[in-house]
Amino acid sequence: MSTISLKSVRKSFGKTEVIHGIDVEVADGEFIVIVGPSGCGKSTVLRMVAGLETVTGGDIAIDGNRVNDLEPMERNIAMVFQNYALYPHMSVFDNMAYGLKIAGMPKAEIAERVQTAAKMLQLEEYLTRKPRQLSGGQRQRVAMGRAIVREPSAFLFDEPLSNLDAKLRVQMRLEIKQLQRSLGTTSLYVTHDQVEAMTLADRLIVMNAGVAEQIDTPMHVYEHPASIFVAGFIGSPSMNFLPAKIDTGRSTLSLESGANVSAEGLVLAAQSGREIIIGIRPEHLELASPDRADLTLHIAAVETLGADTLVHGSIAGAGVDGTKNASFAARLPGNARIAEGETLPLRIADGALHLFDRQSEKRIAEI
Amino acid sequence: MSGMVEKRGRGYWLTHAGLIGGVLVIFFPIYLAFVASTVSQPEIVRPPMPLIPGGHFFENYREALVSGINAPVARMLFNSTVMALGIALGKIVISILSAFAIVYFRFPFRQTFFWLIFLTLMLPVEVRIVPTYEVAANFGLLNSYPGLILPLIASATATFLFRQFFLTVPDELAEAARVDGAGPMRFFIDILLPMSRTNIAALFVILFIYGWNQYLWPLLITTDPQMNTIVMGIKQMFPSGDDIANWPVIMATAILAMLPPVAVVIFMQKLFIKGLIETEK
Known part of the structure; x- marks a missing residue:
């Protein structure tokens, strides 16, 4: 005791x-x-x-x-x-x-x-x-x-x-x-x-x-x-971060790259224009057809682990660390056949977005 | 393989011949001393010098041990043993404790003390021998064992050696002992001391020989022949003026003086070498 x-x-x-x-x-x-x-x-x-x-x-x-x-x-x-x-x-x-x-x-x-x-x-x-x-x-x-x-x-x-x-x-x-x-x-x-x-x-x-x-x-x-x-510390490979802006008018999060990510399911009150960082775990990305894709990943390296395939690459648009292209990783099923140098259309799984304030770097509670 | 065979060739025999030659050169005077200790006085002084041991071995050695010239050699051997043991053990006890203090305790001027100890390394006995004599005389230490031992008992070298060894002992060991509830002295006795075993043995050999071979200090501090140590005693046996030196007895004494350090080296050789090369952690 x-x-x-x-x-x-x-x-x-x-x-x-x-x-x-x-x-x-x-x-x-x-x-x-x-x-x-x-x-x-x-x-x-x-x-x-x-x-x-x-x-x-x-x-x-x-x-x-x-x-x-x-x-x-x-x-x-x-x-x-x-x-x-x-x-x-x-x-x-x-x-x-x-x-x-x-x-x-x-x-x-x-x-x-x-x-x-x-x-x-x-x-x-x-x-x-x-x-x-x-x-x-x-x-x-x-x-x-x-x-x-x-x-x-x-x-x-x-x-x-x-x-x-x-x-x-x-x-x-x-x-x-x-x-x-x-x-x-x-x-x-x-x-x-x-x-x-x-x-x-x-x-x-x-x-x-x-x-x-x-x-x-x-x-x-x-x-x-x-x-x-x-x-970023818990989870491997670590979570992907992208800078974004809340756009309540269209209930989307607009990425620096110009792409928009659907924010459906998130109630974002009147926070339009707030600068945030979105986090997506590599395991919450899935392959999608190009027209349904949220993001396009330019593949730099593929690690086949058997059960999983880890894909590392970059996404157009500035990263949170100021790099020109945000580095990005996705964990896909082991049977996905992916070659280096390709581009990969990816969809973010429902409810898998994490939102953080860009200044305080703290989590934004789902308001 | 071919390299090894080559080594076993001429080079192998040459190195051995060189080594054997060296040993002979060093050993020959000792052999002469031994021969001289087994013949009679007239045989020594009559040229040529005898090269084969004579028949007076027991006679000469008995005379040296029992009566000697100024004092019986047995007495001098005893004095030397007390002094060498006292110096060796004393130096080890003092230096291991001061190294323990310097490494494991944080006290004001710790570094200063360390450097003070370290500085004394640069002052050999001879440099401070007059003031040391004055102090020893004032304390009434002339012609006594403490007088022979105490002034030589502090050792910066040994302190430094133990300090270096303690620094290699992982901190976690001290912490584990603390968690186990061992106080500082308990940690010292139960853990540090057994771990220093081989270092202590190596130091003991070196320090015993250092103590045994002291010449100048015993010469100053002892005036009574009964307190003479053997190394200085040999010199005292030389007659002054025109007296005839009793060479067989002097040589027997010289041989006897060599034996204890040789015995210490032989018996502690294994531990000694282990202490110099091995680190057990």
Whole structure:
């Protein structure tokens, strides 16, 4: 039973503020993933919760107790580090038992807890080995075991899978998820990998430049990104953006290219002339006959993935980043036969438009 | 493959011949000293010098160990051992602790302290020997083991070595220990110390020999023959004026003085080499 609460938590290194006030309430047993590009401050937030960094402003509470000034151990959390941070001279057993030994737990109980954790993680036969005799995945498991035996209020994961190869990463991702479900321990997980974020999280915190841009369930973040940053960061290939203008007279959005996109289904009140950016996910584009097409894509590259075909190219008319032709991607079914150099008429799926304000870059709620 | 065969040819034998020649050149004087320690005084002074060991081995060595010339060599060996061990262990303890402080703690003037320690590297014992003697004498350390050991016990080199090693230990390890609830000293003893094992062994070998071979400092600080160390003691055995030097006993002492450092190197060779080349992380 444990909750974590962050109240306008700030962090400065010297005079530079890197975390500009984060608020989040983590419910008991919830799996929260903090995701963002490198340097956005996600690890700093985690380290503040762990007690490895001091908190400059605001409060962090675990189980309702303010922990700002407590040592990591007193916070009753366990942390899994990116490079595992196993003690190289200790056996797997000792690595897992070290925290309990320091806490002064009786030897029999330590052995029992380590055995249970080892069984859960399939590490039983490796207990006498040294970390350097283990593979990356096994080391990662030992690091998890070290966290589990403590029976902490919360697990803190700092990019635990980034040192593993792709296949192992997928496997460990599933294991972490199952483990967290069965133990029901509140977890904070930091990653820059959006697939990890989407698959693991009960709720996502999408961070950018020291600010939590959006805190919500993965699907809600995907379907209703709160800003252009979130929209572009979550989803792969990332969302396409085009500058546009609202034209309520014709209930369309006119693109810079001169083309118009039907805005049917969107109630746009009296906002005619408002400058916006429209976002379209690559998977919400479909092949259409030229007369029914919303957009024409000039194909530059085709990636056939088997199940899907990714088409990259450009659309006439300025892009949001000031380029002459907006770069654009579409995800089409794997059976679509498309050649590079062609043009491709595309239709936007119904209800798949995302609208953002051009100045604030925030989402425009469907008014 | 052809390259390897070629290497096994003339070059191979030449390198070995060169090495063996070098060893012989270095070993010959030592052999002469050994021969001299096994013959009698008249045999040594009568040219030509004997080149084959004589029959007085036990006699000469017993005389050296038990009575010596100024003091029994056994006593001097003991003094040297205490001094060398004291210096080696003391230097390791002090330097590993100061390196720990410099790397893992943030305190005011940390960098200043580091540079102060580092600067002392440039001052050998001989440069500061007069003031050091004054201080040691005022503390009443003449003719005592602390007097032999303490002034030589700080080591900038060892501090620097440990600092460099600690800097290569990942920060996450210290953080993991903190999360596990280990305080700074606990982390030092449980994690840092075992990880430095090979470095400590390598340093011990170097420092033991450094301590054993001290000559000038023991010469100044000890006046009582009972406190002489063996390296300076050999020199003290040379008679002043027209007395006749007891060469067989002096040579026996020289051979005895060599043995402990050789033993340390031989027994710690494996760890020593490991400490110099291996990083276990």
